[in-house]
Amino acid sequence: MSSAPSSNSATPLQSLDEVEDFYKTRYPEPMSEAAKPKVGYAPDKKETEFRNYEADARPTVREFYRLNHTFQTYDFGVAKRKEYLGLNRMQMGIWEAAEYLNQLVDDSDPDTDMSQLEHLLQTAEHLRKDGQPRWMILTGFVHDLGKILCLWGEPQWAVVGDTFPTGCAFSQKIVFPKFFEANPDSKDPRFTSKNGVYTEGCGLDAVNLSWGHDEYIYQVCKNYLPLSGLYMLRYHSFYPWHREGEYSHLLNNQDRENLKWVQAFNPYDLYTKSHAKPDVKALRPYYEDLIAEFFPAKVRW
Numbered sequence: 555m556s557s558a559p560s561s562n563s564a565t566p567l568q569s570l571d572e573v574e575d576f577y578k579t580r581y582p583e584p585m586s587e588a589a590k591p592k593v594g595y596a597p598d599k600k601e602t603e604f605r606n607y608e609a610d611a612r613p614t615v616r617e618f619y620r621l622n623h624t625f626q627t628y629d630f631g632v633a634k635r636k637e638y639l640g641l642n643r644m645q646m647g648i649w650e651a652a653e654y655l656n657q658l659v660d661d662s663d664p665d666t667d668m669s670q671l672e673h674l675l676q677t678a679e680h681l682r683k684d685g686q687p688r689w690m691i692l693t694g695f696v697h698d699l700g701k702i703l704c705l706w707g708e709p710q711w712a713v714v715g716d717t718f719p720t721g722c723a724f725s726q727k728i729v730f731p732k733f734f735e736a737n738p739d740s741k742d743p744r745f746t747s748k749n750g751v752y753t754e755g756c757g758l759d760a761v762n763l764s765w766g767h768d769e770y771i772y773q774v775c776k777n778y779l780p781l782s783g784l785y786m787l788r789y790h791s792f793y794p795w796h797r798e799g800e801y802s803h804l805l806n807n808q809d810r811e812n813l814k815w816v817q818a819f820n821p822y823d824l825y826t827k828s829h830a831k832p833d834v835k836a837l838r839p840y841y842e843d844l845i846a847e848f849f850p851a852k853v854r855w
């Protein structure tokens with residue numbers, strides 16, 4: 555990725571898509587008709603795939619996770635929330651934000667890779683073609699806008715990648731768990747028990763997940779979209795929960811009820827990237843109308 559200077563480290567990935575392509579290796583697209591995306595859908599992952607995905611990961615992806623697991627501490631997440639969640643950086647409409655994000659140009663081949671805007675439109679268009687509700691189509695359109703953090707100098711490991719709770723024991727089902735050995739929290743007695751700084755059943759709202767684009771876009775949108783959409787935004791990268799079933803001890807009833815929406819959204823995010831490129835110009839009026847139905851003309855970022 556060329557456009558964002560990295561503050562704390564090298565940028566190991568050529569493209570943010572490398573991490574998301576890696577998700578697809580870990581969680582391959584189901585083939586059967588019955589497994590098509592729908593609410594309540596949560597595909598199984600074969601054990602063989604589970605065993606091999608780390609060994610098969612590109613060196614850039616491995617290095618990405620090494621940095622992510624080393625530096626995503628509880629205190630880092632607290633500091634980033636303080637830095638960003640006052641939403642005092644700029645005021646921008648949703649379509650404007652999508653165009654702003656689209657400045658993020660990866661080093662990889664522009665002819666074969668989707669732009670950020672194209673990924674958002676593809677995700678949303680897939681939802682639309684499946685007859686999903688308008689709020690869900692819009693949720694698809696905004697879900698990765700938090701990646702604008704990259705444009706503000708945040709390193710890749712603090713923007714993308716799977717998220718996981720900080721402040722308590724790291725699950726062994728998080729990808730590349732051995733890299734947590736270098737995370738200072740793994741030796742801090744406040745953070746190493748099963749519940750850590752949390753209480754059993756406290757609910758995910760009380761849990762500081764590792765910092766990234768999910769939490770940021772959730773906070774930007776939280777006054778404007780329904781709760782089920784907000785769950786999709788806030789937890790779409792929380793694979794240890796929505797694909798691995800971990801951290802049940804932290805959940806409350808609201809989390810358990812909304813898991814189905816996070817799982818329903820995931821295939822639209824993951825498995826639409828290879829389809830034909832969307833016609834941005836032709837689609838814009840539809841999305842401008844949809845945005846205006848839920849959001850004010852300017853939103854705080």
Ligand SMILES: [Fe+2]
Nearest residue numbers: 697698790791
């Ligand atoms: Fe995302």
Ligand SMILES: [Fe+2]
Nearest residue numbers: 673697698823
């Ligand atoms: Fe995405």
